[in-house]
Amino acid sequence: MERLEVLKTYKIYIGGKFPRTESGRYYQPMNGNGNALGNICLSSRKDVRNAVVAARKAFGDWSGRAAFNRGQILYRIAEMLEARRGQFMDELQQQGSTRAKAEKEVNAAIDRLIYYAGWCDKYVQVLGSVNPVASSHFNFSVHEPMGVVGIFADADTSLIGFVSMMAPVIAGGNTCVAVASENLPLCAVTFSEVLNSSDVPGGVVNILTGKQSELVKPLTTHMDVNAVAYSGSKEVFTEIQQDSVLNLKRVMHFEQDWSQSNAQNLYLIEHFQEVKTTWHPIEDIGGATSTY
């Protein structure tokens, strides 16, 4: 007799925990063959608020970590993803991908995490500066994370878009609330299990599933979200821009194919950084000044 398969309950990921949506609702995205992918959480605005609270709570610790430590943790995420290659390939195929394409997408996602792991303790050196001011001061500019970033992951891919948008955000010390692709949500959900076993503190990455049209408003109007990253249509982005004015969120619109080699670069980290410039006087004894 054939063994009965154990089906997975897909959950959301908030503050390092795996709840179902507080609303109790679900939706059933279909794959290309018309088969339902499962009873996926239809997250509510209350879930968004809970996720933002978790992300804010995690921000102090995560942004205060040594850059080297963040790099190690991102590397650890890649290790964990590597170990679950099969699971992600299965899910990609379940959502309509071929086996060959699925394998390439998983490989690209792992390599992308390694790429950003390496940037963690380097981008400040490359982007920062010591500024040669004319007065006798030591003056330097460094990049700091913006805070809590809302991410609407690429709708057309299940894994690579999500990873490509999330990795530079957390590499730069931000925490995030990421909304998975509405129709291809499985890999983002399963990625939360990877994160959970990778030394990533709870709340650094929070992952919601559901209808983009329902979640855009609560996330982009939330007063404790500092930035929004969106990959999708111009019309929705215009709405995001307008809503973000409320507390002057920084908004980024990506119109790119995340499977391309140029979908990873230093500037994707920089987009979610603020520049802080610090001044301090240099002692001046008898007019013998010095400068940097």
Added chain:
Amino acid sequence: MAKKKNTSEFPKWNYAPAPESTSHIQLKDRYDLYIGGKWVKPLSKKYFKTINPANEKTLAQVAYANEKDVDKAVKAARKAYDEVWSKMEPSERAKYMYRIARLMQERAREFAVIESLDAGKVIRESRDVDVPLACNHFFYYAGWADKLEYAFPNRKVSPIGVAGQIIPWNFPLLMAAWKIAPALAAGNTVVLKPAETTPLTALKLAEVIHDAGLPDGVVNIVTGYGDTGAAIVNHPDVDKIAFTGSTNVGKIIQKAIAGTGKKATLELGGKSANIIMDDAPLDEAVEGIVNGIFFNQGHVCCAGSRLFVQEGVADKVIEKLKHRMDSLIVGDPLDKNTDIGAINSREQLGMIHKYIEIGRKEGATMYQSNCELPSSGYYCAPTLFTNVAQSSIIVQEEIFGPVLTIQTFRTTDEVIQKANNTPYGLAAGVWTDKGSRIFNVTTKLRAGVVWANTYNQFDPASPFGGYKESGFGREGGLHGLSAYVKQNEYGTVRSVENV
């Protein structure tokens, strides 16, 4: 009580008037718009007057640009961009900018006097801060014009196009320089609108730009009110908006350009914390407090308007501060002895008075220095409030005048939390003798500019701009260039799938 004490212990010095001469400046009775390299009459046929806030006398009539005038300016800028400026060798762009910097330096005193007349700013500050910094800004960015590829690793850069720039009345010439210099260096052309109360130095800058032989239309100056600015923001052929001003207007602009693809940098309001630790050198710190809040009459977006003093030294600091405030001279901006000049406009004076009244009604304790105020013109005595709370309106909202609120704190963690508890994030100051404490505080303050054991320092090489609702983008330094360039990738893009 304080008055009596001060007059007995510290006799008031009398200074002979030391006014800067105005005989050498050249001001026309009427200014037209500077569009396409020519002075043109406004299609609106309207003019408005700009006055000296120190005595309410009219300085000049200035053209009031309407939508059609702005359209004309944008067209001139587009033509100059397409035909000349974006095609010019970057090294030649640099030379034009160096020339502008030099011509400004040669006429520096004239600029300083006109700035003081039009803005109410004290001559010492316009002469020693505003004008030299403005000249230096052009000099600094000139050198970037042919070195842009060094600023953005692994990127080719190109200009954006026509930049619409709207600047405030607190540092009129300096803000014009902050806006125009990086835009030109990167190969953009400009339509700039100065504030309605302080248009004169921007118009004088147009004269310098004209004398420098800058190709027609590269810089256009249109004067007017908020509707003129709105016409720039909403013009379909403007590629980039740079705005310095209030957070409210910044939000209106950001909303207006949503979906248009226009880029924006916004440098907006602030309510910056200035933190005095108990080990700080108190006399220096008091100078820093005074400079932080009373510099330029407090019309400074990064003014240190929220003072936090550690409990152990609070009484002493407040006593020293009151004493120092009493010695500040409020009066004629053109007098070289004056510390605090005229409030920029009647409207702004009303705003400051409104907030002072709110502070009193909220139950805060007010102290104003016992200085004499001139009988005409717009003046406000240096003011401080104690007994305020985080929730007080005067602690939360930007006043943009010489009004300081003072709170106390016990621990470093407490003051960091209080300092960051604001929608703004432009600047902050911290005073302490302990190096490790400086960096503990400066790394945790959520602000774009942090001054440790100093305040209100500016330099063309130093990026300036805010976090959160103080806006986004940086002006100054290498980081100020990115607002005016498009970054393009080198080489061809490979698909990961084909690797």
